[in-house]
Amino acid sequence: MTRKCYVTTTIPYVNAKPHVGFALELVQADALARYHRLLGRDVRLQTGTDENALKNVLAASERGVATQHFVDDNARAFRDLCPALGVAPDEFVRTTEPRHRRAVERFWQRLRADDIYRKKYTGLYCVGCEDFVLERDLVDGCCVDHGKPPVRVDEENYFFRLSTYQSQVEDLIRSDRLRIVPQTRRNEVLAFVRQGLQDISVSRLAARAGGWGIPVPGDPSQVIYVWIDALINYVSGLGFGTSDGWDEYWNDDTLKIHVMGKNVWKFHAVYWPALLLSAGLPVPDVVAVHGFLTQNGQKISKTLGNTIDPVDCVREFGLEAVRYYLLRAIPSFDDGDFSTERLKGVYNADLANGLGNLVSRLTTLCSRAGFCCYVGAASPAAPEGYHEAWSRYEYDGALAALWKLITVVNQEIDRAAPWAALKAKDPGSVHGHLERWLGVLHSIAYWLAPFVPRASQTILEMLARDPIVPSAPLFPRLVYLQ
Numbered sequence: 001m002t003r004k005c006y007v008t009t010t011i012p013y014v015n016a017k018p019h020v021g022f023a024l025e026l027v028q029a030d031a032l033a034r035y036h037r038l039l040g041r042d043v044r045l046q047t048g049t050d051e052n053a054l055k056n057v058l059a060a061s062e063r064g065v066a067t068q069h070f071v072d073d074n075a076r077a078f079r080d081l082c083p084a085l086g087v088a089p090d091e092f093v094r095t096t097e098p099r100h101r102r103a104v105e106r107f108w109q110r111l112r113a114d115d116i117y118r119k120k121y122t123g124l125y126c127v128g129c130e131d132f133v134l135e136r137d138l139v140d141g142c143c144v145d146h147g148k149p150p151v152r153v154d155e156e157n158y159f160f161r162l163s164t165y166q167s168q169v170e171d172l173i174r175s176d177r178l179r180i181v182p183q184t185r186r187n188e189v190l191a192f193v194r195q196g197l198q199d200i201s202v203s204r205l206a207a208r209a210g211g212w213g214i215p216v217p218g219d220p221s222q223v224i225y226v227w228i229d230a231l232i233n234y235v236s237g238l239g240f241g242t243s244d245g246w247d248e249y250w251n252d253d254t255l256k257i258h259v260m261g262k263n264v265w266k267f268h269a270v271y272w273p274a275l276l277l278s279a280g281l282p283v284p285d286v287v288a289v290h291g292f293l294t295q296n297g298q299k300i301s302k303t304l305g306n307t308i309d310p311v312d313c314v315r316e317f318g319l320e321a322v323r324y325y326l327l328r329a330i331p332s333f334d335d336g337d338f339s340t341e342r343l344k345g346v347y348n349a350d351l352a353n354g355l356g357n358l359v360s361r362l363t364t365l366c367s368r369a370g371f372c373c374y375v376g377a378a379s380p381a382a383p384e385g386y387h388e389a390w391s392r393y394e395y396d397g398a399l400a401a402l403w404k405l406i407t408v409v410n411q412e413i414d415r416a417a418p419w420a421a422l423k424a425k426d427p428g429s430v431h432g433h434l435e436r437w438l439g440v441l442h443s444i445a446y447w448l449a450p451f452v453p454r455a456s457q458t459i460l461e462m463l464a465r466d467p468i469v470p471s472a473p474l475f476p477r478l479v480y481l482q
């Protein structure tokens, strides 16, 4: 249990402002970090921005602004999203920082010399994917995800001997030493690896990258492939290449968890472990893969101009409502829909009527019955199914375990009808009930902390007051619901 824990999000491209899809990832990673802290672990949470991508260069030039200015501006929006969602990362890495560049250079030099070679290569590159794509995967000559034709690249690059690591990567995944959740993704990754791993190009002509990116050590005519550069953020943010104590959170005893979307598992579950093996460094422990978000039933698209700004959403509904919606109403692994109408419905049903109403009922009862403060265990037992859901990275399942108890207590209050005893001036007869209900509420509030930390703290403070007084509504009902 003393095991340290390191949780990361991926680092998004900064070719646009953040949308709700990245808010989901941030909130999942933050909840994980808070859960492990609640268990008493020493946890480090990291996020950041991927700024060396070619698509940032292209997006800046489309707008006629300097690339650095453009990435600075968008990186700020990503940084500001953290406090807006109640996320406080221990480290925020920008890949244009000198410390990151140092780390990437050192990492490159650490790769086994035999694993890097030069080769002339022709391929189709999709800038949207920042990856080579195969002719057979194109539809009408365009990338399926980006709707644009890839560009033909014909140049000599450095290659990484990924093929050498096929059986080692397969063993890591099969043995769950590198655990991939959910199981369906694990199967997908294993099938991909078993198909045979090809060596990968790990550099680009600097000229083609517009001079943007990190030069290959000893060969400034090439820049390091942006995905290799980006993956190294997981150790550069810890001080790899710049500080001696960098491995405090990157060692075999630390539980290292990468949270990501379903489009990037190839890089995290296959390329990254192979690169680490080549560099003689420990591999991550968990790759947790979430689905994609649609928005009001539509694909989130900058060209449709329909993107919901997560910060606006927080301003309208409060950060805890947005956190709760993302973690409860969006399936932990599958695709889900973000709609403000649905958010209002979930808010009213679960937060205003469910949790909020229970708190208000109980504090009113306590006050009427002259019940003094409730002193609960420092770490109360969790509801049935709660830790099990966490062990499967099912955020929605852990919340369901808490809400099941809310329903149980609300039903018990209805059945016990304590109001009658209070009317009959017999408050003593309800104290036994209250003691039990407050105990359950205490446990719910305590284990809610990873999801809605402020509400959790407010309830715990209410319970500790002597005497307990009726609370202001924790989650006022949204009355403009249609």
Ligand SMILES: [Zn+2]
Binding pocket: 126, 127, 128, 129, 130, 143, 144, 145, 146, 147
């Ligand atoms: Zn693409």
